[in-house]
Amino acid sequence: GESVGLHLPTLSVQEGDNSIINCAYSNSASDYFIWYKQESGKGPQFIIDIRSNMDKRQGQRVTVLLNKTVKHLSLQIAATQPGDSAVYFCAETVSGYSTLTFGKGTMLLVSP
Amino acid sequence: DSGVTQTPKHLITATGQRVTLRCSPRSGDLSVYWYQQSLDQGLQFLIQYYNGEERAKGNILERFSAQQFPDLHSELNLSSLELGDSALYFCASSVGTAVDTQYFGPGTRLTVL
Numbered sequence: 001g002e003s004v005g006l007h008l009p010t011l012s013v014q015e016g017d018n019s020i021i022n023c024a025y026s027n028s029a030s031d032y033f034i035w036y037k038q039e040s041g042k043g044p045q046f047i048i049d050i051r052s053n054m055d056k057r058q059g060q061r062v063t064v065l066l067n068k069t070v071k072h073l074s075l076q077i078a079a080t081q082p083g084d085s086a087v088y089f090c091a092e093t094v095s096g097y098s099t100l101t102f103g104k105g106t107m108l109l110v111s112p
Numbered sequence: 113d114s115g116v117t118q119t120p121k122h123l124i125t126a127t128g129q130r131v132t133l134r135c136s137p138r139s140g141d142l143s144v145y146w147y148q149q150s151l152d153q154g155l156q157f158l159i160q161y162y163n164g165e166e167r168a169k170g171n172i173l174e175r176f177s178a179q180q181f182p183d184l185h186s187e188l189n190l191s192s193l194e195l196g197d198s199a200l201y202f203c204a205s206s207v208g209t210a211v212d213t214q215y216f217g218p219g220t221r222l223t224v225l
Contacts, residue, residue, distance in 0.1 A: 043216030098168045102155040
């Protein structure tokens with residue numbers, strides 16, 4: 001597959017573990033955040049989003065936590081599976097604007 | 113499958129040339145976004161069109177231009193290509209003008225030799 005980055009932070013976990021991927025965002029005015037998953041050779045895929053009036057949001061096997069005080073987001077993946085192996089990006093924006101600013105990404109490697 | 117299609121999948125060309133990348137948004141989506149993804153710059157927003165009109169501009173070079181046609185498909189034109197333009201180019205679409213869920217296409221891999 002195609003590589004999206006040679007110097008990405010990498011998180012290696014065993015199948016069945018819980019994974020936590022972190023992201024520091026840059027704009028204190030940002031109030032809408034999205035996590036994307038990008039598998040090798042594919043475009044980014046929406047995972048979960050959160051607005052700044054929430055601290056936590058849960059999806060299927062995923063949870064996003066938002067700490068506005070320190071401008072930090074995290075994505076928790078429960079019972080990580082080999083199919084979760086991908087690069088994960090956080091993206092931020094200000095409501096009403098149409099542009100997303102993406103973080104550099106974290107590569108998640110899941111071993112069977 | 114996101115419903116966003118992009119052609120071609122791969123493009124190899126020489127410096128100084130001009131290429132056109134094509135994107136068809138999901139059915140019902142009026143906004144199209146173009147992004148460039150390179151190894152050193154990550155995913156960078158280039159430009160957005162909404163219902164045929166330019167809506168927002170990001171880090172798009174003057175050598176690059178885009179348009180959205182009445183059938184809502186979009187084209188990204190890259191001219192006077194340089195080695196540094198080699199990258200993945202993604203198109204995304206969404207329903208409205210402001211950010212809501214953007215659905216990304218599979219991308220076009222451009223290699224400039």
